[in-house]
Amino acid sequence: MGCFYTTMPPTSLSSEDSPAPPSTHPPADRRKLGKVKQALVLLGLIITLAGIGGSFMVSGRSVSAAAAASPRHIPVTALVQDVPQYLPAGYDSQEQFEEWNGYTCGPATITAILHAYGAKTRIGIIFDLLYYQQFGIMDIDQQGLHGPDGFVPLLRKYYSSWYAVSFNGKSTGYLSYDHLQRIVQAGYPVAADFWDDGSFWPDLSEGHWMTVVGFTATNVIVRDSSTFHLDYQLSIDLFKRIYTGIAAPILPVGVPLP
DSSP states (O other): OOOOOSSOOSSOOOOOOOOOOOOSSOOGGGTTOOHHHHHHHHHHHHHHHHHTTSOHHHHHHHHHHHHHHSOTTSOGGGGOOOOOTTSSTTSSOHHHHHHHGGGOHHHHHHHHHHHHHTOOOOHHHHHHHHHOGGGTOOOEETTEEOOGGGHHHHHHHHOTTEEEOOBOSSTTOOOOHHHHHHHHHTTOOEEEEEOOOSSSSSOOTTOEEEEEEEEOSSEEEEEOOSTTOOTTTEEHHHHHHHEEEEEEEEEETTOOOO
């Protein structure tokens, strides 16, 4: 799948169209964009991010206000839907899709969560914000998502009605299964990292990000951007085998982490 967290886990416990930024590592036959065109394309992306539909931050606040007026008994986890990374829809261009779709489980996961909160965004936009130096995060490359730390500035700078808490497996530790369950059962989605050695199904030896949205007596419910379609297929035992403890709960600003 090629969508992986670059550090192996220590135990067996990733109607708004912006201009398409040029590929940074294209095949030889695609190297046709000059520096001037590249600058114009990135300028267009910046204008789009800042201006279409107001701004993300303004849009986020209006969505948050609307959410406050809506029935409180509907948890955000119930609104999260799959955002397929394997379909061109939502990418900036066919070229971006062809080059990057194997590495965008992280952007797809965050897109799905933001959609549930009411934000208007796409895989392509989230990828651009995580990838291009101009946006000050640089948390993804052709090795996949670097980890959950990049989600923190992503939301703070561009989707400021919500915030991420990074459990990166290093300086900020791991999110335990019990704590994960407590957050999700309170109604808040969690972007979580998964990995296994490839010796059993599903082969996640390159790592994978999904959204945890619920629990039953026997299974953990996720939203999966990949062709594995793991949404309802993870028993609690299998989940615990592939969940790395690296994760990022996403919550509205002002709501404390459960």
